[in-house]
Amino acid sequence: MTNIYQRYYKEKCDKDGNIVGIETTCDNNFNFAYDVIDKFADECPDKLAMVHRSTDGVDTRFTFGDLKILTNKAANALSALGIKRGDPVMLLLKRRYEFWISILAIHKLGAVAIPTSHMVSSEDIKERIEISGAKAVICVNSEQICDKVERAVSGKDVIQIVVGDSYKNTVSFDRIMEDASAELDRIETDVNDNMLYYFTSGTSGAPKAVIHDFSYPIAHIYTAKCWHGVEYDGLHLTVADSGWAKSAWGKLYGQWFMGTAIMVYDYEQFYATDLLKLISEEKINTFCAPPTIYKYFILEDLSQYDLSNLHTATTAGEPMPEEVAEKFFAMTGIRIREGFGQTETALQICTPAGKEQVKGSIGISSPLYNVALVDEDNKPVAVGEEGEIVIIPDEGKRPIGIFKGYLGDEALYKEVWRGGVYHTKDKAIMDESGHFFFIGRNDDVIKSSGYRIGPSEVEDVIMCHPAVFECAVTGFPSRNRGAVVKASIILKEGVEDTGKLGTEIQEFVKKRVAIYKYPRIIKFVEELPRTSSGKISRARIRQADLARLNKK
The missing domain is CATH 3.40.50.12780 (ANL, N-terminal domain)
Known part of the structure; x- marks a missing residue:
């Protein structure tokens, strides 16, 4: 076995075997x-x-x-x-x-x-x-x-x-x-x-x-080894277009450092059945895909496919709805483990291989980085309080895997590095055990009647409704409240709105979250706008709403 990665990467573990630090060199x-x-x-x-x-x-x-x-x-x-x-x-x-x-x-x-x-x-x-x-x-x-x-x-x-x-x-x-x-x-x-x-x-x-x-590829050794859980002679499949940074995360650097073969599935149009057939035929061991892929998987009869070689499933890009994760576990016995990072960084937060996926959590801090939550004054927030996810460098050094800058935009680079820490512009809450719970982008958080509402929490609840396939929650301008919660919803195939479904979903949500969080506006749509990397673009929904309001 050729362990090339060990020439560049060394883990520090506590007495219980938990990785508490990583040394990299080259x-x-x-x-x-x-x-x-x-x-x-x-x-x-x-x-x-x-x-x-x-x-x-x-x-x-x-x-x-x-x-x-x-x-x-x-x-x-x-x-x-x-x-x-x-x-x-x-x-x-x-x-x-x-x-x-x-x-x-x-x-x-x-x-x-x-x-x-x-x-x-x-x-x-x-x-x-x-x-x-x-x-x-x-x-x-x-x-x-x-x-x-x-x-x-x-x-x-x-x-x-x-x-x-x-x-x-x-x-x-x-x-x-x-x-x-x-x-x-x-x-x-x-x-x-x-x-x-x-x-x-x-x-x-x-x-x-x-x-x-x-030096950037070295940061993805942890991604492949400790999050994807790849094996030296295994076969790993990440679903991502080569134009996205997710390809660097899942089908290039870390996997090859570890001696793992990568599976590349080249398709023009996605069909869940084709992907499941490939996983079965090629005996895929480890798998990573955005939540949308898993949403399609659970609509199929997974017992028709031989998934016996698959032992690890991970996801990133947007929050994984709890309902989807639970159904996938019931069908396969595999817990989907979440991860979080950005194009600007390597993996910041994840549930590592061998650790239990805490419901609703995106995981714990990667030992590569000192990840913390701060308020608007750059001060640490208390456990259970909302804060911005930041990376605090050791001794002022740029951590490995963190970008060098924005090409031609030094001002923006200085803005995200203000106060000596890297600001992700993403909001989260951390519990006493160090698990992070994602809220959303700074500009995605809905401010309504003095309350701050994270769209992901409301989306997770809506996704539990049996009629819903996918949804996006945004703030809709309100003269009295500042904003109200709006849900744009794609219904499952074969489900139609009879005129009462919107009210039914509202009542469903009211029973499961604080009353101020329920969607006062429900809109059924055929599709949701996405970025070029496939993420749902809440910003484009907000922009479209504002454009319509300005025309009135």
């Missing part, structure tokens, strides 16, 4: 692609690294030896096009296996990868190119995406590279890979160099370019 020239992927390739070249299932159901398997060869070729091919250390390269590759080849090749060159969701518009791509100074864009051979990129790069000195056959005036990724050498001399990089730009989807406002350096 050389000044640490580079994940050379020092992890290539090391595995040199020491165990035939070890499985990735299984990719394409949209037409074809499986392709890659060993670490394969990855070394392919990433060397890709690095040489990109270098021949003029890409060098420090050059930003945008990736719009969905879940194609070329994403993993490309990003590792970019790391080897010391260039900067910009993973991007394929759902962004041409204007979004253009804006990101202008902010980042991208020298190239690598995208899938889809007419829709190629056209978006073509419009975005028009008039700019930006190379457009297309996976598959070339498209119009683009470079074929496949062709340049054929001609490239599989030999590559190590290119010197510095651990403090920029490695990634992630444009956050944001719950409101314009996207921000988050900068991570070459």
